[in-house]
Amino acid sequence: MGLTQRHLLRQLVPRLQRLRETNFYRVIQRTLMLTFPFILIGTFSALIQQTVLTKSGFFASLFHLSKWVPYYRYLHYPFDNLTALTLDSVAVVAAFGAAKYHAKLHQRDDQLAGLTAAIALLVMAYQYADDASAFNDLMLGTNGLTGALIVGGLTGEFFKWFGRPIRDDHDVHTGQILSRTFQSLLPMVAMLIVALLVSLGLNWLIINTQTEQLWENWQKYATTSHSVWVTFAMAALTLLLEIIGLFGPYQQQLAVNTPAMNANLNAALTNHSATNVPYPFTASTLYHAFGTFGGTGMLLALVIAIFIGSNNHNYHVVARWGLLPALFNSNGPILTGLPVLYNPIYVIPFLLAPLLNMAIAATAIAFKWMPPVVYPVPVGTPGPLIAFIGTDGNPVALILGGVCLILSVLIYLPFMSLAEATVSASVIKATMEGASDDA
Amino acid sequence: MLASSRPRWKGRVTMRKSINWPRRRRSLIVLLLGLCFIGLLIWPAFHWTRANVKGMTGRHDSRLSPIIMIPGSSASQNRFDGLVDQLNKADKRKHSLIKLTVKKNDQITMSGSLRPRDNEPVIVVGFENNKDGYDNIKKQARWFSLAFKRLTKTYQFNNFKAIGHSNGGLIYTYYLEHYFDRDDITVKRMMTIGSPFNFSEANLDHKTQMLADFIKYRDSLPASMTVYSVAGTENYDSDGLVPARSVEAGKYVFQGRVKHYTEITVTGDNAQHSDLPQNRQIVKLIQQYMLDKRMQPNRKRGLVGANPENP
Numbered sequence A: 001m002g003l004t005q006r007h008l009l010r011q012l013v014p015r016l017q018r019l020r021e022t023n024f025y026r027v028i029q030r031t032l033m034l035t036f037p038f039i040l041i042g043t044f045s046a047l048i049q050q051t052v053l054t055k056s057g058f059f060a061s062l063f064h065l066s067k068w069v070p071y072y073r074y075l076h077y078p079f080d081n082l083t084a085l086t087l088d089s090v091a092v093v094a095a096f097g098a099a100k101y102h103a104k105l106h107q108r109d110d111q112l113a114g115l116t117a118a119i120a121l122l123v124m125a126y127q128y129a130d131d132a133s134a135f136n137d138l139m140l141g142t143n144g145l146t147g148a149l150i151v152g153g154l155t156g157e158f159f160k161w162f163g164r165p166i167r168d169d170h171d172v173h174t175g176q177i178l179s180r181t182f183q184s185l186l187p188m189v190a191m192l193i194v195a196l197l198v199s200l201g202l203n204w205l206i207i208n209t210q211t212e213q214l215w216e217n218w219q220k221y222a223t224t225s226h227s228v229w230v231t232f233a234m235a236a237l238t239l240l241l242e243i244i245g246l247f248g249p250y251q252q253q254l255a256v257n258t259p260a261m262n263a264n265l266n267a268a269l270t271n272h273s274a275t276n277v278p279y280p281f282t283a284s285t286l287y288h289a290f291g292t293f294g295g296t297g298m299l300l301a302l303v304i305a306i307f308i309g310s311n312n313h314n315y316h317v318v319a320r321w322g323l324l325p326a327l328f329n330s331n332g333p334i335l336t337g338l339p340v341l342y343n344p345i346y347v348i349p350f351l352l353a354p355l356l357n358m359a360i361a362a363t364a365i366a367f368k369w370m371p372p373v374v375y376p377v378p379v380g381t382p383g384p385l386i387a388f389i390g391t392d393g394n395p396v397a398l399i400l401g402g403v404c405l406i407l408s409v410l411i412y413l414p415f416m417s418l419a420e421a422t423v424s425a426s427v428i429k430a431t432m433e434g435a436s437d438d439a
Numbered sequence B: 001m002l003a004s005s006r007p008r009w010k011g012r013v014t015m016r017k018s019i020n021w022p023r024r025r026r027s028l029i030v031l032l033l034g035l036c037f038i039g040l041l042i043w044p045a046f047h048w049t050r051a052n053v054k055g056m057t058g059r060h061d062s063r064l065s066p067i068i069m070i071p072g073s074s075a076s077q078n079r080f081d082g083l084v085d086q087l088n089k090a091d092k093r094k095h096s097l098i099k100l101t102v103k104k105n106d107q108i109t110m111s112g113s114l115r116p117r118d119n120e121p122v123i124v125v126g127f128e129n130n131k132d133g134y135d136n137i138k139k140q141a142r143w144f145s146l147a148f149k150r151l152t153k154t155y156q157f158n159n160f161k162a163i164g165h166s167n168g169g170l171i172y173t174y175y176l177e178h179y180f181d182r183d184d185i186t187v188k189r190m191m192t193i194g195s196p197f198n199f200s201e202a203n204l205d206h207k208t209q210m211l212a213d214f215i216k217y218r219d220s221l222p223a224s225m226t227v228y229s230v231a232g233t234e235n236y237d238s239d240g241l242v243p244a245r246s247v248e249a250g251k252y253v254f255q256g257r258v259k260h261y262t263e264i265t266v267t268g269d270n271a272q273h274s275d276l277p278q279n280r281q282i283v284k285l286i287q288q289y290m291l292d293k294r295m296q297p298n299r300k301r302g303l304v305g306a307n308p309e310n311p
Helices: A002-020 A023-052 A058-062 A072-085 A087-105 A110-125 A142-162 A174-204 A207-224 A228-243 A259-271 A283-290 A299-309 A313-327 A332-337 A344-366 A383-390 A395-433 B021-061 B081-091 B134-154 B167-178 B209-216 B244-248 B250-254 B273-278 B280-290
Strands: B067-070 B097-102 B108-111 B122-127 B159-165 B186-193 B226-233 B260-267
Touching (some): A002 A344, A002 A395, A023 A058, A023 A142, A023 A313, A023 A332, A058 B021, A228 A283, A259 B021, A283 A344, A299 A313, A299 A332, A299 A344, A299 A395, A313 A332, A383 B021, B067 B134, B067 B167, B081 B273, B081 B280, B097 B134, B122 B134, B134 B209, B159 B167, B226 B244, B226 B273, B244 B250, B260 B280
Parallel strands (some): B097 B122, B159 B186, B186 B226
Antiparallel strands (some): B097 B108
């Protein structure tokens, strides 16, 4: 076993290392690093907002906070604000970063490129409607990361095509800065025009509302279906889309009370037992209850895998910061800090761990070892407790939650080691070449 | 690259040899603390879900189905005393009468009580500030939401019937559009009696701000509700105070949105606006349309709707 593992590492590490060192991947990684602190702050703010300051939140429900905390109704406003402008606007930072690093690679004016990309993204997200909020939330939040990277990359390309290289930054006086600015004017204008055209297209052709409707219908189909196969297929699709920075049909924020959930709850209340409900295999009984410990992709398991098996200092730091959010199912810090997003190494466990857990849960429900999750669960309930609460305190559900977590840690461990080996191989190479390419 | 801040390596990629124990110990302590934290939450979580499910089961199994009434402007919580008397006589049942008054400072006083084995009490919600006008209706709708919240805490019911006289119907409409959001409680039926949806404006081309708002937010009305709009008329176009056309304007709010919308016009004795709640015809309508039918042994309970449309 040890031998084959070493053999595999020797095979895979150089390939992954080569991928890491492509310009494309470097830009993505650095951009994600740039978004990381904003996502971290935003995640903690969202955590407090959702679990403590929302009435249906986990701590608010358990300890009846709304009843005895003074001014409880107003406390969430500052956190709403902070979350909206950090976590929910992080795509702007990503657009800035992608353009900046791309321009820097080609010795263009990186500051102007970054700012142009950020503004271009805002231009595209602007909605020409009177009553809607000014910007399209989907394009600016974490779901817009991939779009932002494309906008940033395109801006960088424009600067490469239309701009001229600049010499290094030392000892420039105002005149030189001015001439440099004028050299960047052409790519800036070109990019903004493209952004305006895209925005006009989105608004006039009603692509925005149409995709939103299409998306809503699709999600409705996904969440209302109660066939085991559709549930698993949709879960796999969600996971795949999320690891490439998009959003899938089972995304947590959008999950609402579905007819199937209501039917289950009604049946359970009528029979005074949750064992025989009409739809035992749905998104809420399988995916949300057993497949999302630590947010999409069971990332709580990855955090624990790092604690147990990693020897990389940065991994430990990110994991320690990410533990608390991951306990309450926010995966932002881990997704961008390691990063897991766009990381081919983690694709397999990111899909495998949740799907395996769902399969275990489905088996347990089918053999009636435990009832399906039908009762309401507060927002932000820690992953391993979701099934416990949702089954009215069934001990088997609690044990199964623990088993699922341990299995997921075991699934993540080898992939975490592979990622770590790739990182240290790169570090060694960089140190040997004596190159320090970090900004 | 990213992870280059402190390279810890000894010449080769050897993963096992360079384990940094203090760091790992720190991380494991963090992990242990995290797991203990979750562990400590198991007990409160268990209690919460048990209490929550018990509460939901109680509400779900409850057979209580109150009739909640809102009087019109310038009327108090005693407005419907005569109506309830007549109703009790006609129905040969004694419905409990519970009265709530919401003060200007959001305080609620409550009088009367639920008699044992009465599943259909009449609850009247009055307001200290019972003045007319759209701004006051908005305020009263908020006050009603407070009273309703208090009722749901005091009595476990999963459905209710709504009756609003005059502005009471408008307060109900505003409340249902802007405040009512319970999944576990349904409005079965609503009856508005002489409610001027367009205030004193008889011409339907001139929509008041209130009517425009009602129409704008009509999609928030519960779709499963049945609505009866009763108009009284002294002459051919008014009940002496409210134009029949203004009552009729309710169709723009409800028709096509709620399950059924029925307009009823009452004429004859006691068809003047303020007399409507005592009108014998209207008492009969309430008995026929709003009250639950008494259980009949040869039929299954729950399948019997009180609507004549779907028996």
